[in-house]
Amino acid sequence: MLKIGNVEMKNPVVLAPMAGVCNSAFRLTVKEFGVGLVCAEMVSDKGIVYGNEKTLNMLYIDEREKPLSLQIFGGEKDSLVQAAQYVDKNTNADIIDINMGCPVNKIIKCEAGARWLLNPDKIYEMVSAVVDKVDKPVTVKMRIGWDDNHIFVSENAQAVERAGGSAIAVHGRTRVQMYEGKANWDYIKLAKESVNIPVIGNGDVQTPQDAKRMLDETGCDGVMIGRAALGNPWMMYQTVKYLESGILLPEPSVREKMDVCVLHLDRLIDLKDEYIAVREMRKHAAWYLKGVPGSGKIRKEINNVETRDQLVELLYGLAEDDGLEDKITTAV
Numbered sequence: 001m002l003k004i005g006n007v008e009m010k011n012p013v014v015l016a017p018m019a020g021v022c023n024s025a026f027r028l029t030v031k032e033f034g035v036g037l038v039c040a041e042m043v044s045d046k047g048i049v050y051g052n053e054k055t056l057n058m059l060y061i062d063e064r065e066k067p068l069s070l071q072i073f074g075g076e077k078d079s080l081v082q083a084a085q086y087v088d089k090n091t092n093a094d095i096i097d098i099n100m101g102c103p104v105n106k107i108i109k110c111e112a113g114a115r116w117l118l119n120p121d122k123i124y125e126m127v128s129a130v131v132d133k134v135d136k137p138v139t140v141k142m143r144i145g146w147d148d149n150h151i152f153v154s155e156n157a158q159a160v161e162r163a164g165g166s167a168i169a170v171h172g173r174t175r176v177q178m179y180e181g182k183a184n185w186d187y188i189k190l191a192k193e194s195v196n197i198p199v200i201g202n203g204d205v206q207t208p209q210d211a212k213r214m215l216d217e218t219g220c221d222g223v224m225i226g227r228a229a230l231g232n233p234w235m236m237y238q239t240v241k242y243l244e245s246g247i248l249l250p251e252p253s254v255r256e257k258m259d260v261c262v263l264h265l266d267r268l269i270d271l272k273d274e275y276i277a278v279r280e281m282r283k284h285a286a287w288y289l290k291g292v293p294g295s296g297k298i299r300k301e302i303n304n305v306e307t308r309d310q311l312v313e314l315l316y317g318l319a320e321d322d323g324l325e326d327k328i329t330t331a332v
């Protein structure tokens with residue numbers, strides 16, 4: 001079973017951290033579909049250290065989400081350590097994760113995210129500095145390397161382990177790949193063979209069968225799922241069940257999809273406020289509607305909704321259309 005430091009997960013299925021997505025509203029909704037661990041979206045170390053209100057609000061965790069891993073990013077040791085100490089003492093997160101995979105220029109320019117992948121010594125220095133100052137287990141989420149000529153996944157994973165890190169998650173792409181091409185699971189296997197701490201595999205798990213294949217082929221201890229969960233928390237439940245029993249559960253009805261979408265919306269309204277939540281929910285609603293017959297015709301309207309009631313009316317209008325209930329064509 002997946003165990004990170006003293007934190008034990010009830011199964012190996014992990015919700016990936018996703019910026020702009022994995023706030024408490026979404027995480028709790030996914031958690032209720034049975035995943036072993038949820039990861040929060042990345043939070044800026046400097047935002048925490050400077051007490052930025054928006055950043056501090058991102059640290060909110062509902063007890064029901066636990067166990068939860070909270071990810072911070074940064075490029076300087078002092079601020080990274082201070083932010084980790086803040087998370088350690090002032091939040092109910094179970095695990096502190098360090099981002100070492102974010103490929104976007106804005107983050108790389110601050111010497112953060114995937115920038116570290118080129119320098120195992122820096123990884124060792126930064127991770128050990130954090131580990132020394134906090135009580136919660138510290139983990140790192142990394143990509144396999146910078147580009148095809150600079151894949152140091154083995155050295156980088158070992159640097160995390162030597163520094164006292166409790167686990168690593170490995171996304172099987174390089175920084176240069178961004179989200180293009182295919183995740184290379186061979187490097188996840190290599191990471192697993194390089195260290196004794198748990199390794200969580202990540203990248204291109206789209207179905208419950210993919211999750212099983214990743215566990216079998218790489219020997220990894222957990223399987224992290226990102227994009228396949230967007231608008232589709234059922235996929236997580238189907239994966240948990242498939243790994244437990246080999247049984248593939250059926251797709252939900254349209255009505256059920258809409259019910260969960262509205263639950264997610266209401267949680268987002270509680271977390272932010274209606275104005276922000278409805279705008280944020282437009283993209284989620286489009287994801288929930290993927291594969292729902294007839295949804296194409298309301299997509300444009302969804303992008304213009306301003307209130308909860310308008311959105312709910314559109315969603316349930318679709319679910320109540322005659323004969324649609326059991327005709328979802330694809331999962332996501």
Ligand SMILES: Cc1cc2nc3c(=O)[nH]c(=O)nc-3n(C[C@H](O)[C@H](O)[C@H](O)COP(=O)(O)O)c2cc1C
Nearest residue numbers: 016017018019041042141171203204205225226227
């Ligand atoms: C919208 C979006 C936001 C993401 N934000 C983060 C993030 O905050 N931290 C992180 O480590 N990875 C982030 N990722 C990367 C995912 O955690 C994951 O590594 C990647 O999507 C590959 O997994 P998948 O194929 O299951 O989606 C993000 C990905 C997406 C699509």
